[in-house]
Amino acid sequence: MKKGMWIPIGIVVLVAIGIGVIIRAVAPQVPPPPLPAVTPQVPLPPLPAGRIVVGGSSSVYVVAVHLAERFMDKHPGVVVETHSVGSTAGIVGAREGTFHIGMASRWLRRDEPGWGLREFVICHDAIAPIVHPNNPVRGLTMKQLKKIFTGEITNWNKVGGENLPITVIIREAGSGTRDAFEEIVHEGIDPVPTLILVGTGGVRAGVAGDPSSISYVASPAVDPTVRALEIDGVKPDAAAVVAGDWAIARPFLFLTMGELSPLEQGFIDFVLGSEGQQMVADEGLVRVD
Amino acid sequence: MLKEWIIEKSLIVAAMVSFVIIAFIIMIVFRAGVPLIAEVGVGNFLFGMDWRPEREIFGIFPMIIGTLLVALFSMLISVPLGILTAIFLAEVAPEIMRNILRPAIELLAGIPSVVYGFVGLMVLVPFIRTHLGPPGFSILAGSIVLAIMALPTIITISEDAIKAVPKSYKEASFAVGATHWQTIKNIILPAARSGILAGVVLGSGRAIGETMAAIMVLGNLPVIPTSVLGPIRTLTANVAMEMAYAPHGPHRQALFATGVVLFIVVSILVVISNRLRRGQ
Numbered sequence: 001m002k003k004g005m006w007i008p009i010g011i012v013v014l015v016a017i018g019i020g021v022i023i024r025a026v027a028p029q030v031p032p033p034p035l036p037a038v039t040p041q042v043p044l045p046p047l048p049a050g051r052i053v054v055g056g057s058s059s060v061y062v063v064a065v066h067l068a069e070r071f072m073d074k075h076p077g078v079v080v081e082t083h084s085v086g087s088t089a090g091i092v093g094a095r096e097g098t099f100h101i102g103m104a105s106r107w108l109r110r111d112e113p114g115w116g117l118r119e120f121v122i123c124h125d126a127i128a129p130i131v132h133p134n135n136p137v138r139g140l141t142m143k144q145l146k147k148i149f150t151g152e153i154t155n156w157n158k159v160g161g162e163n164l165p166i167t168v169i170i171r172e173a174g175s176g177t178r179d180a181f182e183e184i185v186h187e188g189i190d191p192v193p194t195l196i197l198v199g200t201g202g203v204r205a206g207v208a209g210d211p212s213s214i215s216y217v218a219s220p221a222v223d224p225t226v227r228a229l230e231i232d233g234v235k236p237d238a239a240a241v242v243a244g245d246w247a248i249a250r251p252f253l254f255l256t257m258g259e260l261s262p263l264e265q266g267f268i269d270f271v272l273g274s275e276g277q278q279m280v281a282d283e284g285l286v287r288v289d
Numbered sequence: 290m291l292k293e294w295i296i297e298k299s300l301i302v303a304a305m306v307s308f309v310i311i312a313f314i315i316m317i318v319f320r321a322g323v324p325l326i327a328e329v330g331v332g333n334f335l336f337g338m339d340w341r342p343e344r345e346i347f348g349i350f351p352m353i354i355g356t357l358l359v360a361l362f363s364m365l366i367s368v369p370l371g372i373l374t375a376i377f378l379a380e381v382a383p384e385i386m387r388n389i390l391r392p393a394i395e396l397l398a399g400i401p402s403v404v405y406g407f408v409g410l411m412v413l414v415p416f417i418r419t420h421l422g423p424p425g426f427s428i429l430a431g432s433i434v435l436a437i438m439a440l441p442t443i444i445t446i447s448e449d450a451i452k453a454v455p456k457s458y459k460e461a462s463f464a465v466g467a468t469h470w471q472t473i474k475n476i477i478l479p480a481a482r483s484g485i486l487a488g489v490v491l492g493s494g495r496a497i498g499e500t501m502a503a504i505m506v507l508g509n510l511p512v513i514p515t516s517v518l519g520p521i522r523t524l525t526a527n528v529a530m531e532m533a534y535a536p537h538g539p540h541r542q543a544l545f546a547t548g549v550v551l552f553i554v555v556s557i558l559v560v561i562s563n564r565l566r567r568g569q
Contacts, residue, residue: 167424172509172530173342190341195426195520196509198530209415212423 052263055083056090056103059125060252063283064103070279071270080267091117094255100264102255106180120254122271124286126219127181127248128228128236130204132211137161139230142247146185148214151192156212167194167213169206180250181216216248220284238286252285318552322545334546340511340522342531347543349550351513355428355521356497356554359507362432362517363439363496368489370436371443375485378444379451380473398441406505409434414506422518426508429517434502439492446491450484451477487566494558497551500525524551 054064061084068080085093087104094102095115108119129145131137137160140148147153148166157163170193171178177200182191194213197206203215208225219236222228228236231248240246254268270276277287326334329347337348374394378387409430418425454477462472478485500523508520509530528544528551 165423193510194424194508196511196522196530197426198504198509205410206426209410210418210424 050077050263051079051081052100052261052267053081053083053098054101054103054254054267055081055085055093055099056255057087057105057252058084059105060087060090060103060122063123063252063280063285066279066283067271067276068267070275071267074270075266078263078266091255094257097257100256100261101267102253104253104255106183106250107253108255115257117255117257120256120268120272121251121288122254123252123277123280123288124238124241125250125252126236126238126241126246126286127177127184127216127250128219128222129214129216129231129248130207130222130226130228131214132207133225133227134211135161135227137229139233141232142185145229145231146187146189149182149191149193150186150189164212167210169193169195169197169203169210169213169215171200171203171216172196172198177216177218181248184248184250218284219286241286242288249286315552318545318548321542322547322549325539325542325546326549328539329543335550338513340527342540342543345539347539347546349511349524349527349547351511352522352524352527352547353550354513355507355511356523356525356551358428358514358521359431359435359503359523360493360496362428363435364489364493366432366436367439367443367492367496371440371488371492372447372485374440374444375447375451375488376473376478379448380469380477394441394444397437398445402438402499402501403505405434405438406502409502409506417518424508424520426506426520427518428507428514428521431503431507431521431523432517434506435496435499438499438502439495442495443488443492446488447481447485450481450488453484454480483565483567487562490558490562490565494555494562497523497558498525498555500529504529524554 054068061082064082068082071080072078083099087106090099090102090104091108092102093099094117102117105125108117129140135156137156140159144153144159148159149168149170151168153159153166155163155165168191170191195206197203197215200217200221204217204221204223204226207213207215214229217226219228219241222236230236231246234240234245236246236248241249254271256264256268260268271280272289274289277289281287325347329337334347334349335353336350337346338350339346339348340351374390378390382390413430413433414425414427416425417427417430421429458476458480459472462476467475503523504526507523507526509522509526510520511522511527514521524547527547531540532544
């Protein structure tokens with residue numbers, strides 16, 4: 001064979017390999033299957049010994065994974081599967097039997113409790129409005145908070161502060177904290193931000209550096225570089241959240257349907273027990289025991 | 290002979306690997322992004338003023354404007370600075386200074402972009418907020434940071450272009466009585482023009498492609514700004530900020546579509562740069 005022939009042959013082989021790789025890699029780009037919440041109408045078969053399936057909110061998932069690992073360490077032979085599919089999917093999944101335990105990071109909506117779901121609040125996650133430590137404004141009403149974030153109030157002097165334009169800092173689209181905050185505070189109105197910063201650390205640094213700014217973070221993330229605002233005279237602390245006085249909070253729920261199996265009961269008892277609650281508190285959440 | 294053969298073929302394989310990787314990336318990005326552009330409509334996507342992924346409204350016009358503005362302003366700062374530095378290094382600087390400056394500039398190119406972004410966030414943003422007006426996160430802050438980041442590219446490529454001007458040109462200019470500055474201005478710079486322009490275009494590519502530092506100092510608001518003190522979001526920042534929250538669906542496709550637009554803009558710049566460097 002002529003020497004030069006190898007080059008085109010090599011190219012052809014490589015391109016063929018390349019196309020193969022591309023096709024394989026591109027295949028998963030096909031739209032993902034619909035969330036498991038909607039599809040399975042058939043309840044799972046009776047529990048196989050030693051296995052429970054837990055699924056739902058991605059926020060709760062982060063804690064649930066650790067809880068499940070510790071639980072499995074303590075009970076050899078037990079398997080706790082965790083799935084991150086979103087709160088709504090977790091609620092529907094618990095109802096339909098896709099999950100033995102569903103997870104949600106919000107209260108059930110009006111029509112949902114009627115389904116006969118049993119709720120276990122495993123912890124609370126408070127969202128605190130934060131300002132610069134030098135800001136003279138100590139607190140706002142819920143209405144003022146909403147007006148600030150929706151662009152109706154644009155100067156601190158309207159809410160008892162200095163004559164300073166307000167720098168409204170919000171999180172990036174898709175942030176769970178932003179979703180929860182807007183759901184509770186905005187009443188369906190779009191935010192009118194001055195800046196969009198990334199991550200809890202990003203907005204906190206932004207507020208820490210700007211005396212005229214306001215933003216929000218999960219209350220465990222409040223540190224001395226910023227100050228949490230009182231809303232309607234309530235401080236965003238654990239006690240207020242537990243008492244239900246702090247409106248901008250969301251619970252992390254475990255949801256079950258019907259009788260609990262010993263295994264489900266065991267896992268829920270572990271999570272609500274002192275060890276599980278300590279793990280929850282270590283994650284920066286408000287314990288419920 | 291066998292050894293020759295093996296080496297030759299492995300070189301081909303190496304070259305093909307990088308080609309396949311690039312082809313692969315282009316395919317992935319376009320496959321994921323183009324359908325959404327088609328669905329939303331090219332006009333609505335490119336010229337839409339609203340970016341509200343939660344409502345599936347995808348318009349990236351403010352970000353295109355933002356990207357171009359930041360690139361433009363950073364070039365306004367870095368091009369004069371870069372070219373003058375290059376002239377100084379190639380023609381004027383004494384040997385000792387050159388030996389200090391050149392490694393320093395190379396070091397500038399090696400500093401990770403987060404570090405530039407962090408310095409911008411901690412120094413520039415507060416400075417602009419207190420001395421020029423809030424919110425500090427602004428086109429100005431971003432342009433300065435990106436200008437500094439583009440400097441090494443502009444300086445090194447321009448310096449190479451100036452050095453590549455044949456020595457005989459310079460000697461001829463001196464021979465007819467021109468001063469050193471006259472020679473630089475009238476002979477060397479025009480002769481090195483295409484190389485210098487290539488450096489400028491590559492530098493602006495750096496400014497457009499930079500992500501981390503841009504996110505940290507630009508404020509990321511997807512609206513068309515009314516002043517250089519206002520915040521802006523770039524195309525790269527858009528992809529980087531929201532990728533983690535868009536595991537599937539139209540939002541993710543829209544981010545890939547942003548990548549498609551960015552890819553086309555940067556490709557055009559690279560082609561222009563190559564043309565210029567080859568001297569048209």
